Amino acid sequence: MAAGIEHGRRSRPNIRIIAWAGAAALLLVPLVAMQVTQEVAWDVTDFAFFGGLLLSVGGAYELLVRASGNATYRAAAAIALAGVFLLVWVNAAVGIIGSEADNANLLFAGVIATGVAGACLARLQPRGMARALVATALAQALVGMVALMGRLGVMSSAWPGDIFAATGFFAGLWLLSAWLFGRAARA
Template identity: 55%
Template sequence: MHGGKAGAGTTESDGGRREGAWRIAIWGIAALVLLLPLLAMQLTEEVAWDLADFAIFGGMLVAACGTYELAARVTGNRAYRAAVGVALAAAFILVWMNLAVGIIGNEKNPANSMYGGVLAVGLIGAMIARFQPQGMGRAMAATALAQASVAVIALIVGLGYTLILTVFFVALWLTSAGLFRRAAREQAHAGVH
């Protein structure tokens, strides 16, 4: 198994089966999520996706699931995996909302491009941290601050008020930060023994 000890009654093949089941579940859920707009198009005229919409959404799902799978292969630390999952979910939802309807005004409002800066803070922070849990915790906290800063800027310049969405995203980024910090503590504790 990756980075962990097999417990009593478990074997390497049990761990491999569990990981295989998780992979199938993650990719299966992604496929179902990709089919949701197609189903919605059959039920309402409000949803009108074209091939490009499906390609972009599918590409986003592949990037998110592939990144998570890579993180899962690199470490067996559950807190680290959960932190990556939460951060990827936050990034995915942020991009999806911006492309679909926009957060500030509508999807055509150029002010929404500030959210690209939020993602850049997280990505640059992760690279500076070399994806180590302690630094990743700091990177996600900085991303939460960047998210809140966009809302403050939007409010100050009169672009609208996004309190509920800001609280939602800040909570996701801070949850990820907390999980990365937990992973760092577990890593340090394992290193002592």
């Protein structure tokens, strides 16, 4: 039998092990940055928050991977969870509406809640997941509209461009994930 082939299948490294190792490496980045610059000054709480976020998103991906062996489904899940990770992280680090201390950023919890509730209602089935991610994109757009119409975060020097950019970016991620879930439903 040729090298690299086992039982008619190509052997490959376990992607999940690589992903978890990557998450652990991400947790080390701020630790290393703290050694070379004064700009990064994390405390135990920051590391615990970041580690908890990585564990939550990684655990959710593990759950979704078990829901389907379809590669398109898994890609859709990865994109959706990357969006959740980035939305939480950006809000915690610098905030999207104003600064990270601006309470208006709590509106984005509704975006994530929309996705989670939709995924539960869909029972992780691809067609329902596609609908849930479209609803999440609509919730993202709604938060952006509320922020703009309510002039939330107007003290920010980047207002309103930061809200437009974030709304477009995250809504795009949710819609890309919805499209991939739709493709997985048709497969």
